[in-house]
Every structure is written in structure tokens, then in C-alpha cells.
Amino acid sequence: MGLDEGQPAATVWDNPAEIIRSLQPEHPVLVFAPDVLEQRAREFIAGFPGLVTYAVKSNPDAAVIRNLVAAGITGFDVASPFEIDLIGRLAPHAARHYHNPVRSRAEIAHAVAAGIKAWSVDSRSELDKLFQQVPPEGCEISPRFKLPVPGAAYDFGSKFGATPELAAELLREVAARGYVPSLTFHPGTQCTDPAAWEQYIRTAAEIAAMAGVTPRRLNVGGGFPSWRVHGVEPDLRAIFELIGRTTARVFGHDAPVLVCEPGRGLCADAFAIITRVKAVRDGQSVFLNDGVYGSMNELPVIGNLDRVEVLTPQGEPRGENGPGRVVFGPTCDSVDRLPGEISLPENIAEGDYVIFHGAGAYSTVTNTRFNGFGELSQLTVRRFH
Ligand SMILES: *Cc1c(COP(=O)(O)O)cnc(C)c1O
Secondary structure, eight states: OOTTTSSOOOESSSHHHHHHHOOSSSSSSEEEOHHHHHHHHHHHHHSSEEEEEGGGGGOOOOOHHHHHHHTTTOEEEESSHHHHHHHHOOTTTEEEEEOOOHHHHHHHHHHHHTOOOOOEESSHHHHHHHHHHHHOOOOEEBBBBBOOOOOOSOGGGSSBOOOOHHHHHHHHHHHHTSSSSOEOOOSSSSHHHHHHHHHHHHHHHHHHHHOOOOSEEEEESSEEEOOBBBOOOOOHHHHHHHHHHHHHHGGGGGGGGEOOOSSSSHHGEEEEEEEEEEEEEEEEEEEEEEEETTTTHHHHOOOOOOOEEETTTTOOOOOOOOEEEOEESSSOOOTOSSSOOOOOTOOOOOTTTEEEESSOOSTTTOOOOOOGGOOEEEEEESOOO
């Protein structure tokens, strides 16, 4: 049984069906299974050939952080003073990598004062800011590079990442100034093609050769996929093995220490969202009490969660999912619609509950109170079925 600080044992539910039967929740409920999170963390730690850190932004809930620490996670990717302080409080012995490549001078000063020793950077101007404010002793700076490779749900390279040529120049300057030189990249979130990592790692070796610098560490980013499509469970082990094999092959004796920073891949599958059907309008489109202004904010960008289950108010399965239907959220904005159509049981009815599995990443954090909706409670379960 996982830790879940702040919640007495009596409030651990058996599964979502029990919550539905007992509470008949009118507002969306996020259900958290600490055991699933710990199991996934152990899979990463055992399988990834290097240090596993957690990207806090994907779900910064205190129970998530504490359960990850209990499972053996010793490092975190943080992107803001808030996240730096959060991890400082919840996991005071953990490493914090400040891997948001653009920061204000005030943010840099906050991080230096908090003892941050690992930074990423993707431009000359931001590197100069670090040189001015961060003492080099024991400090790692990792140029972040990008490649035009497919595989992810959307393109991360449109905002961050230097070209390999610029990354080589930055790496050389980092080493010359006495900082620990490392490299990093992010293949893009929900990256289901392991070949993306292979190509990035090969380019990392080329950057090191161009710079004439041996990177101490190579951080292969997040992007590890969670289970979003019914019947298609991602094969993390295959990705881990390819990363290890490729690094050994292209770097040889000078292989850097590997680091990864999954967000979604660690936390998503440990949560489900219980939503309720407000209306089946004239037997056609379904209106839920949660939507893209709530905990499903990322779906229009990344695509639907396909692991959908419909239960009656008695907690019984409504039946096999049938033809696709248009699904709307509760607000008055017409943008508040899940992409495309979602396969739901033919006899779905007002008052039913629609459970979206694998919904722990980028859901709580992007929930708004638009139109007065967005009330979202969190309950703990032992299992999802
Ligand atoms: C968002 C982010 C991550 C986590 O990405 P996932 O796709 O959720 O694994 C890791 N590293 C950096 C620098 C990020 O910005």
C-alpha cells in the first residue's frame, strides 16, 4: 500500500465503482492509485539504464511526490521557483534539475539561493545570464538541442532547443568556463517511437565530437508514453533498452551517465477521472461535467484518451462501447468539446459516469474555474477495477 499523506486510511476506496455507488459524485473526481504509481516508478528505476528524475509540472500533487520518493525516485526536473521550493519541502534530499531553458534574472537568483546545481540552456543570451549569476563550482549546465524528428504527440522543438551546431558551441563554452558540461534534449511528449531517442542520442555524440568536449551526463528528456489507447500498452522496456544500447554504441568508452525526466510516463496511468453525464441531448451528443477547460485541457492538442469506461449510477458496466458520439464539456464555450468523437455505449444515459483512465498527467494542473465549473476533488483507490 502506498503512502498517501493527509488522508486517513478510512478514505482509501476499493475502486471507482465503489466511489460511484457510495457518493454519486456530482462534480468530477480524480482517483489516484498510489500502488500503480509506485509500481511504475519501480519499473523505470529497474529498467532505465541511468538516473530517473520526475518532471514535476506534469502532476505536482504532494501525494504523488511523496509516493515517488517512497518508491526510490531521488531527482526532480523543476521549471519554476514554485517547483524548486515544493521539492525542497517535500523531498529535501533529492536532486533538482532546473531544466526550463529560459529564466528571468530573479528566478535565477532564487534558484542559486535554493542550491540548484543543474541547469539547461538553449541560447547564447540565456547562457550569458547563467555565467553572470551562477558560480561554476560543482554546477552542471546542459545545452538542450532539437531535431526535426517525428514520434511525439506534438512538436516540442517549436519552443525550445538549439541546433546541434549551436549546442556544440554552447557545450564548449560551458566547459571552458569551468562548469560541468552535459547535454539534454526532449523528444516531445507521448513519444511512441523509440527511434526518436536513437536519433537524438546519435546526434548528441556528434555534438560532443564537434565541441571536442566529453559530456558528463546525457539527459534524454521526458516523452515516455503512457497508456492512452485501449489495447495498445506502451513498451517502456524496449525504449529503455534502445537508449542504453545506442548510448554505448555511439559514445563507446566516453559514454555519459544517462538521466531521464519523465512526467507523463510516470504519473498518467496512476489516475483516472470520473465524470458524469449531465445530458444526452436529444439522444445524440453527450454533455459531461468536465471538459477542455477542466481536467481534459490537453486533449485537443494531444488527442482523446481512448481508455473510456461507462458505469451506471449503481456502479455497473453500462455495456460495450458502440458508435462514436460528440462529447461536450460543461461550459458555454463551443471550444469546450473533446476532439472528434468518442466510442460510448449505445444506451448511455443521463446520470451515468464516464471514467477516463490514464488521466494523471497535465490534468489537475491545467484545470480552470471557467464559467464556475472546474471543481475537482481527489480520492484514493486501491485499484481501478
Ligand atoms: C515537460 C517536460 C518534461 C516531461 O515531459 P513528459 O512528456 O511529460 O514526460 C521533461 N523535461 C522537460 C524539460 C520538460 O519541459
